Structure formats: structure tokens, C-alpha cells
Amino acid sequence: MEIIKVHHPYDAKDIYQGDIVLVLGFFDGVHRGHQAVIDKGIQLAEENNMKCAVMTFNRHPAFVYRNFDPDNLNYLTPLDRKEEIMSHLGVDILYEVAFTSKFGSLSPQTFVDEYIVGWNAKIVVAGFDYTYGKAHIANMDTLHSYAKGRFDIVKVNKKMDEKDKISSTRIRRYISEAKIGQANELLGYIYETSGFVIHGDARGRDLGYPTANIYPHPYVMVPKRGVYAVKMHVNNEWHDGMASIGYNPTFGHRPNYSIEVHLFDFSEDIYGEDVQVKWVDYLRDEIKFNSVDELIERLDQDQIEAKESLAKVKINQI
Numbered sequence: 001m002e003i004i005k006v007h008h009p010y011d012a013k014d015i016y017q018g019d020i021v022l023v024l025g026f027f028d029g030v031h032r033g034h035q036a037v038i039d040k041g042i043q044l045a046e047e048n049n050m051k052c053a054v055m056t057f058n059r060h061p062a063f064v065y066r067n068f069d070p071d072n073l074n075y076l077t078p079l080d081r082k083e084e085i086m087s088h089l090g091v092d093i094l095y096e097v098a099f100t101s102k103f104g105s106l107s108p109q110t111f112v113d114e115y116i117v118g119w120n121a122k123i124v125v126a127g128f129d130y131t132y133g134k135a136h137i138a139n140m141d142t143l144h145s146y147a148k149g150r151f152d153i154v155k156v157n158k159k160m161d162e163k164d165k166i167s168s169t170r171i172r173r174y175i176s177e178a179k180i181g182q183a184n185e186l187l188g189y190i191y192e193t194s195g196f197v198i199h200g201d202a203r204g205r206d207l208g209y210p211t212a213n214i215y216p217h218p219y220v221m222v223p224k225r226g227v228y229a230v231k232m233h234v235n236n237e238w239h240d241g242m243a244s245i246g247y248n249p250t251f252g253h254r255p256n257y258s259i260e261v262h263l264f265d266f267s268e269d270i271y272g273e274d275v276q277v278k279w280v281d282y283l284r285d286e287i288k289f290n291s292v293d294e295l296i297e298r299l300d301q302d303q304i305e306a307k308e309s310l311a312k313v314k315i316n317q318i
Helices: 032-047 061-065 079-089 108-115 143-147 168-176 180-187 203-207 292-310
Strands: 002-006 020-024 051-057 093-097 121-127 152-156 192-198 212-216 226-234 237-246 258-263 274-284
Touching: 020 032, 032 051, 032 079, 032 121, 032 152, 079 093, 079 192, 108 143, 143 152, 168 180, 180 274, 212 274, 226 258, 226 292, 237 274, 237 292, 258 274, 274 292
Parallel strands: 002 093, 020 051, 020 121, 051 093, 121 152
Antiparallel strands: 192 212, 192 274, 212 258, 226 237, 226 274, 237 258
């Protein structure tokens, strides 16, 4: 997959010169609903002997237009993770447009002229709720008036499960409620976060459960406090383990939450290493134990339950 980074105003020589099917969307999470839109674009590109290009943004418009609040503006997939998933899905070209105030202030007609027609798009594919300006004048139903017959338009209807529309908002709610299995079902893969290993209190080693303390990506959503069955990628390998997110209340409430991952049958020194954590299953809430022995007994049980959960899943390629 070719990645093309675009900053408004762009240089035309940086744009792919052949005809394309252009898929539009921010695609945070690249969940099953998004995948249906992208798959449609790939299908049409194959049928018409074109390349499938996806246009996304380097950051969510909300970071530009709202007062910055990191607690409410966290991604499901940062840009590097989105690139990984798009490549796996079979996208030929990923355009990453820098979302700036100048780009965001383009009129709908200018956006269509410069970023659809100017990119040699012959077919445009997007979800039913895609907008490219103020929603009441720049939506999929008004796109025909701006297209002026220069390209075909394919609107993909919302994808539902047995409960509701599959959406990033719904997935975020599930993650915040520790319903990680339901979130993974809507994503179509196991939810993943990234970070690097830092020094912690080293208390886990004394308990017989040494942990890697993870400093997470600052703009990616972390699951609710609790204990989880996880897989962690470090030094080019995936390892089974269990993770605790919380404040270690048994040893006194710490000021900041920590993410601590205990890997089974693992003893390497990995301070400073970049890691990815796949959140497979929620085991229990964070608990304040009456004694260290009670905590260790619960950790023994957590390990049993985590291994049982992990034995049921295979690492999805995305």
C-alpha cells in the first residue's frame, strides 16, 4: 500500500495520476461498518481495473474545532494502526490529509473539485452519513449536485448487528464499560493499544507476578479499570498474559492509574521497548484486598481464567 501525505494546498505532482475509486471517511477503529465501505471500494476498483484509494485525515476534526479535552478525544486507532489495518484490507493508496483550519474551511464545491475530481476519482464510495462540510449542505445526498456528472457515487448503507448500528461511538462505550468482547465483535478484530515499557514499583516481582508497566499512547482509548486477558507484542513476538489497569488500591491509592502486564513464562528485560497490547477478555474489576496473601490467591485464579480465555482465540492478522 502506498501512503501519500497531503497538506492543503497540495502539489498536483504528489497525487497518483491514474483513475481511482476513492473511498471517503475518517474510519476511526476501521470497524466492521467501515470495512464494508472499504470492501465496496476495493470491489469496484477491481471490476473497473482501477486502484482503490482511501482518503482519511491525520487527526480528527474535533481536535481542531473544539477545546482540546484528551479525556473525550481519544482514538480507537491512531494513524499508524489505521495504516496497518488499511494495508491488510487491500487498499492500494492511503491519502492522509492534514486536517487544518484552511482545509476545513473549504466550500463543498471546492472540496469536490480539488479533492475528488482533482484526484482523478471516477467512482466515490462513502458511508451514508459521510459529510464534507456542514452536514445539511455537504452530505451524500447533496454530493450529486457538486459532482456535476464527473464521477459516479456509491452510498453504503449503515451496517447493523442484532442490536443497533455498528459505530465507533458504540465501540467506545463498550470499551469504557469493560465489555471488551462486545467491542471486539463490532471491530471485527481484537482491540489493540500501543505504548512502551517504563519502570514501575516492581511490587509484582515480590508477589511472584512480575509486570511490565506500559506508558500508553496519549491519544488512544484505554479500557476501563480492571483485570484483562491480553496478548502483548514485544521484540517481534506475541505473548500471552494478563493486564491490570488501575490504582493498586491494596497498596494505597496511587495518584495516577497504571497499566501493568504480566506475561506468562516470560523473564526478559524489556524496559524501553515499544509494545502492542491486544485486549482479549475482561476478567474482573479492580479490588482492594485485605492482605497480600489474598491478592496472590486472586492472581493465581486470574491467571487460570486468562489462560482459558486466551486458549479460545487466535491472533487476528489485523
